[in-house]
Amino acid sequence: MYVAVKGGERAIENAHRLLAHERRGDPGVAEVTLDQISGQLSLAVDRVMSEGSLYDRELAALAIKQARGDMIEAIFLVRAFRATLPRFGATEPVDTGQMQVRRRISSTFKDIPGGQILGPTFDYTHRLLDPQLAEGFVPEPPATADASSAAMPRVTDILGRDGLIEPSPEAAADTPVGDLTREPLSFPADRDLRLQNLARADEGFLLALGYSSQRGYGRNHPFAGEIRFGEVEVEFFAEEVGFAVPLGGMALTECQMVNQFKGSATEAPCFTRGYGLAFGQSERKTMSMALVDRALRARELGEEVAAPAQDEEFVMSHSDNVQATGFVEHLKLPHYVDFQSELGLLRKLRKEFEQADRLPDLREAAE
Amino acid sequence: MAAGGENGKQSQRQAAMAVLAHSDAADIAGCLGALAVPSYEDLREPENGLVMVRGRIGGDGAPFNIGEATVSRAAVRLASGEVGFGYALGRDRQKARMIALCDALVQSNEFADAVEAKVLLPLRAAVVAARDRKARETAATRVDFYTLVRGEG
DSSP states (O other), X not given: OOOOOOSOHHHHHHHHHHHHHHHHOOTTSOOOOHXXXXXXXXXXXXXXXXXXXXXXXXXXXXXXXXXXXXXXXXXXXXXXXXTTSOEEEEOOOOOGGGXXXXXXXXXXXXXXXXXXXXXXXXXXXXXXXXXXXXXXXXXXXXXXXXXXXXXXXXXXXXXXXXXXBOOOOOXXXXXXXXXXXXXXXXSSXXXXXXXXXXXXXXXXXXXXXXXXXXXXXXXXXXXXEEEEEEEEEEEEEETTTTEEEEEEEEEEEEEEEEEEEEOOSSSOOEEEEEEEEEESSOHHHHHHHHHHHHHTTTTTTXXXXXXXXXXXXXXXXXXXXXXXXXXXXXXXXXXXXXXXXXXXXXXXXXXXXXXXXXXHHHHHHHO | OHHHXXXXXXXXXXXXXXXXXHSOHHHHHHHHTTSOOOOEEEEEEEEEEEEEEEEEGGGTSSEEEEEEEEEEEEEEEETTSOEEEEEEESSOHHHHHHHHHHHHHHHOTTTHHHHIIIIIHHHHXXXXXXXXXXXXXXXXXXXXXOOOOOTTO
């Protein structure tokens, strides 16, 4: 139970003033700009866009600045901003096969059409702190090479041609795409809703769940079939225009996990899939997402549901860090009356305990 | 042939919109400055909103919602009657209005050639150049595998 507590206005106002002061830091040091955050802390921006569920680099950078670098606070700010704008509709589904690839790797085939392209990656760095970066470091311009115009098919498309991997589920003709921002969650949830939930889920939560599935909590024996990052074209069918209008390019990361087999008396065994897709360069996120997506397909694939990562109600109800923060942090709110009643109860119990404890003594004294 | 002409016009408009959506507002404004822009009115005041971005399960399967994106949009009408629409990711309302203006100009017999030469051509060149530069940088990070032969076979 919460009670209205009055009298804190002055303290709250001054606390916010103090927060603004602390956020600015030493006034003798230059203020960080949104362009700097967007350009130089770009993966933080990507994470806030992804989990804030809103693609807008400038707003995500502002949120990071306002939240003093607290990512979940920034994600919260972006989620709240979403509610201030009308929704025009839904885009045409993006085609990741046509992505202008910036990075594309496969751990299943060495020689994939289009090649293994490392792009801007932390992989193979030595993870030693670089003192040069502390100030004034000017990097070399990037190396260049002739670009091939050859198509870069998804690895799963290649496996699919021989029937070695299950096909992606086809859209049911008259079923609308599930949208958890419009209808409350109910279980069991279809895969479209699960993927929407995972796309905005906390990266740390997905990472831990994905990791648990690898360590044996749920059957998961995956290969990273393909990870690609780059820009896709976004189109929106605008009624008043009468055709799909190009909106521009959007950076996305996609992960296709290839997992062990399913098959039956009537169907030849084939690989199964887990899928991850998120805004920006979000490789750890999409890999974790693909692991958890596959684990959550246990019921559909006739596997025993025994581990947390396979339990859709558990995963989907706890994956959202804004909701989780709300419930954990609400404990900070005044619970004075609740606590008084518990205190009263405790005092009563202790009194009863003491009286019960003394009874034998009294009996002894009487004898 | 009328239908083909319609389709041709539509794909021409889509191609123009794609170039404009990929361009910076300042660059579009700079190019439009070189054009004697006819008078026009706002049919829809430029406004900001959201679109729900969709992907496909497995990349090629049933659609699902990834998350939203900010979008700005506008519509204008030239004095000669052509109606243009502008949409772009982001919250730059003036950019949406300029795209709408260009879309109207593309449809106008009088201005189609000028907007192509003075706006779309230079912007397309810049977009293609930026794309090529990125592709060349990316290509340099492509792994060239080679096999080490051990022993004498």
